[in-house]
Amino acid sequence: MSHHIYNTKAFIIGTLPSGECDSIIIMYTEDFGLISAIAKGLRDMKSKLRYSLQELSYGTVALVRGREFWRVTNAATEISLFNKALAPTLRNILASIMFFVKRFSPGEDRNNDIFESLKQISSFLFRFQKDISAEDASIVVLVTQMRIMYSLGYIKNISTNKNILTEAYSLENIKKWNNEAGSIKRMIDEAVQTSHL
DSSP, X not given: OOOOEEEEEEEEEEEEEETTTEEEEEEEETTTEEEEEEETTTTSTTOTTTTTTOTTEEEEEEEEEOSSSEEEEEEEEEEETTOTTSOHHHHHHHHHHHHHHHHHXXXXXXXXXXXXXXXXXXXXXXXXXXXXXXXXXHHXXXXXXXXXXXXXXXXXXXXXXXXXXXXXXXXXXXXXXGGGHHHHHHHHHHHHHHHTO
C-alpha cells in the first residue's frame, strides 16, 4: 500500500536517538506546525540524510504520515546554522528562538505567522550579522518572542506600539524597538506565567 508523501519547508529544532540507529526529528513545518518524525537509520554513518537533518537547519522535508509518528523519507538543506559564515552569537539567537517555539507551540497546528517570523529573522540575521550589536540581538529575540506569543493567543492586549507585530526586521526598526524593550519584556513575562508552560 502506497502512502502519500508530503513535501514541506521545515526548521529542524532538535533530534533524539531512537532504537539502534534511528532518530526522532523535532521540527517546525510550514504545513503542519510543530511535529516529531522518525528518520530511519539516520545515525548510521552511511545515511544520506545525516547532513540534511542537522539540528538548527532549514530546508525541505518529505514526510509520510504513520499510525503513531510521521516518517521522514527525504530532506534537502537550504540553510544550516552550522555554516561557518554565521557568527556563533547569532547562531545562539536563532537557537533560542527555535527552542522558544518548541516550548510554546501546541503541537501539530499550522501557524503561518510563526513560520513566517522564523523565515524573516533567519534571513535578516544572515544578511546583517556584522552590523548587529549585543543590544540589537537582545531586542530581536524579544520582538520575535512577542510575535510568537501573540500569534498563539498568549498575548491579547498589546501595551506598546502594535506596529511592532508586523514591521520588517531592519536595522532602522531595531533601533526604534529598543525604546520599547521594557514593555515587550513585561508582556512576554506575563504571557509565560499565564501559559503555565
